[in-house]
Amino acid sequence: MSVTAPAGFVAAGIHAGVKQAGTPDLSLVATADGVPVPAAGVFTSNLMTAAPVTVSRSHLQASGGRAAAVILNSGNANAATGEPGCRDAELMCDLTAAELGCDRHHVLVCSTGLIGIPLPIDRIAAAIPALVAARDVRGAADAAEAIRTTDTHRKETVVRGEGFVVGAMAKGAAMLAPNMATMLAVLTTDAAAEPAVLKQILAEAVAGSFNLLDVDGCQSTNDTVLLLASGRAGPVESGALAAAVAEACRDLAGQMAGDAEGATKVVHLTVTGAHSDEDALRGARQIARSQLTKCSWYGADPYWGRVASDLGSAGIAFDPRLLSITYGEVTVCHGGVAVEHDRDALGEHMAGRHLYITADLGLGAGRASLLTNDLTHAYVDENMGTS
Structure with missing residues (x-):
């Protein structure tokens, strides 16, 4: 169940038409009730920053570190697309928020794929209502499938702590270098924690996992790792939560290394x-x-x-x-x-x-x-x- 293993989360993944092959390419992870929860993000340090990174950063800042959903597409990075790319990323958030009944700043956005190609926003926009309607506690595998690019398989993990759960999904198979990789990752937990605590926990987990993965020395424009906490399990010891998040990130980083493009070892x-x-x-x-x-x-x-x-x-x-x-x-x-x-x-x-x-x-x-x-x-x- 990965991202839906923690209580309070649903997910979905469908084909929207970004990928010509007809494979899933639009993904959603959301709170079950559409209500924003504490959230944190770590993003690429590449100054050639993709539009969705810019938008997600600004939304986390505007919301005080709270989010109700993450919408992700594969097949197109929406990077090096200028102001139109930023408008497209914002529109993805706006349309998702409208379907969920939350504020636009409570939706985060991620994209992965080819750089410098305009996002087929009309296809994505038309598919968002169906994506949101498909959200379900059983939708984690579909969501993880829909963010794959050259990945040969889904990357998911679940870590169970004492009285709480951390679930996660990711994609990444090339341009894997610090800080982070050509990667997207969404982590969820039912532990209760404030945004500032989540931010510190996530930063430390990324430093000990994704930032220690170096496949080809190339850093992406879109790298994003997000963590949302529903609080359904109540407060937990911060060290225990930090250890579980770190374990989940290390597991995903190991899966990426094993699935790096063409790698045999x-x-x-x-x-x-x-x-x-x-x-x-x-x-x-x-x-x-x-x-x-x-x-x-x-x-x-x-x-x-x-x-x-x-x-x-x-x-x-x-x-x-x-x-x-x-x-x-x-x-x-x-x-x-x-x-x-x-x-x-x-x-x-x-x-x-x-x-x-x-x-x-x-x-x-x-x-x-x-x-x-x-x-x-x-x-x-x-x-x-x-x-």
Whole structure:
């Protein structure tokens, strides 16, 4: 049930005609009674900001952090569309609000798809009454299906706390880089919490999940993560709610890494022994964005020299004489040079779906981890054009 697992929420997903293939492309998550509840959002830091991001930010500010619904479309990002794009995003909110009987500022909007193409607003506008009418507690899967672009499957999760529930859905398969990814995510909870608390909880959860996902170093124009709290379960301990939201975000981020365009391997990168956590994260990002290194993972080649080279060029404190690199449980480099190791165990690890790579810089207590993937022919095929 994902976003409708927490009490007080309904959802729907239908085909509106944005996607020519006839697949679902218009989605709704709303409170069951259309009444606004505390809400919070985290958005892309890309200055090429899409219209729906601008509109959702302004609506959260105008409402004091309250929302009754989120309407989302796939197949068109409504980005780089100028003032007409902003008007279209506002109209999506206006029409949804009219159907739900709430204020326009209590509706948030998200879009995902191709950039620079005018939104087919007439088709969306005509479909909104049917979308709202279709909302149901059983509509979570349809809502998650309707936000897919190049995703190969829905991304949903449910985390059950003590006396409350967090549900979530997301999309994301490419341009996955901090801050956040080419992603949309809507989280719901039946816990009671004020907007300011939700905002802090969500920001921390995003920092520990979506912001640690780096597939291709490209940041989207539309990244949005939203959290709505119905309060049906009553007040809960803020730490427990924060832990559940963080768990839901980590689960979704892991699903995105596993479904990245063309990926055959999910790579869990950890850099330890850095002078600082910031150095460790910078080193990990240098590895994750190295096309040479990512190609070696695709070929199941434990070419640790590329990892070492990436760290040495990351602009962080580095001494090759102290470097160690481990694939799974197998250490292949110690003191900056190759060491004897179990080649069969290493080959078995490299052939797996999940690779665990740890680089110890030997300089301090700094540590960072992130998720990435391999680079394959399929990634190139997927991204050669827009058609």
